[in-house]
Amino acid sequence: MKVSGKTGFLVVLAVICAGVIGTLATVVNTYPSGAPAETIDWNLTLIGNGGNEKILTFDELKELPSYEGHGGFFSTVGMKYGSFECKGVLVEDLCTLVGGIEPLNTLWVSAPDGYLMVFTYDQVRGDIITYDPATLREMPHTDLKMILMYEQDGALIPEDDGRPLRIAIVSSNDGFVTEGHYWVKWVNKIEIRTPGR
Numbered sequence: 001m002k003v004s005g006k007t008g009f010l011v012v013l014a015v016i017c018a019g020v021i022g023t024l025a026t027v028v029n030t031y032p033s034g035a036p037a038e039t040i041d042w043n044l045t046l047i048g049n050g051g052n053e054k055i056l057t058f059d060e061l062k063e064l065p066s067y068e069g070h071g072g073f074f075s076t077v078g079m080k081y082g083s084f085e086c087k088g089v090l091v092e093d094l095c096t097l098v099g100g101i102e103p104l105n106t107l108w109v110s111a112p113d114g115y116l117m118v119f120t121y122d123q124v125r126g127d128i129i130t131y132d133p134a135t136l137r138e139m140p141h142t143d144l145k146m147i148l149m150y151e152q153d154g155a156l157i158p159e160d161d162g163r164p165l166r167i168a169i170v171s172s173n174d175g176f177v178t179e180g181h182y183w184v185k186w187v188n189k190i191e192i193r194t195p196g197r
Contacts, residue, residue: 040058040059040156040163040164041058042057042058042164042165042188043055043056043057043058043188044056044057044058044061044094044148044165044187044188044189044190045188045189045190045191046094046095046097046098046190046191047098047189047190047191047192048095048098048099048100048192049099049101049102049105049192049193049194050099052098052099053098054097054098058150058164058165061089061148061150061165062150064089064093064094065089065090065093066087066088066089067087067088067089067090067145067147067170068085068086068087068170069086069145069147069170069171069172070082070083070084070085070086070170070171070172070173070174071083071084071086071168071169071170071171071176071177071178072084072133072176072177072178073169073177073178073179073180073182073183074131074133074136074177074178074179074180075180076180076181078136080133080177081180082177083133083174083175083177084152084153084168085152085153085154086147086149086151086152086168086170087147087149087150087151087152088147088148088149088150088151088165088168089147089148089150090145090146090147091107091124091146091147091148091167091190092124092125092146094148094190095107095124095190095192098192099192100192101121101124101192102121103121103122104121104194104195105121105192105193105194106118106119106120106121106192106193106194106195107119107120107121107123107124107190107191107192107193108189108190108191108192108193109167109184109187109189109190110184110187110188110189110190110191111184111185111186111187111188111189112186112188113185113186115184115185115186117167117181117182117184119146119182123146123182124146125146126143126144126145126146126169127144128144128146128169128178128182129178129179130144130176130177130178131176131177131178131179132176132177133175133176133177136177139176141171141173141176142171143171143172143173144169144170144171145169145170145171146167146168146169146170146182147167147168147170148165148166148167148168148187148190149165149166149167149168149170150164150165152166161185162183162184162185162186162187163186164186165186165187165188166183166184166185166186166187167182167183167184167187168183169182169183
């Protein structure tokens, strides 16, 4: 039977809708809990002071005990970012996997774009200057932790913010910011060194 005009249009529209609904049903059946989890192909290289090395995939890193806290930072021109809810692994715990960090050691954190930040032992343990987010004046703050963050505000870190791994300075309490150069993006290597060796 030939259908034309308004009736024909409605028949074509019904067929298209049925096709779309069928496709959506297939997607839902394929991924019962929604969209498939994003796969992160990234390795973190840990190097101890004695040269021992350990490589962790992103998934292996997420299986380690995690730490959650709040943190924010400001740029060299005074732009403020955060506060964020941050989740990751304590940097001290990562150091332990390759022999630990001692008071005479420094921690070299680097990224594939060539950025490198060197932290002292005390900084790794949370001795970092904090600032009032409203005035950017120094303010005392306790309970700081340095983590290698893999989640920001309950999701993977946005690409421009350093996905998949970024250093973050956090605390259980909000209301402070730190200098942005500590927040190394796209971390792929952490190395413990002794100055002069």
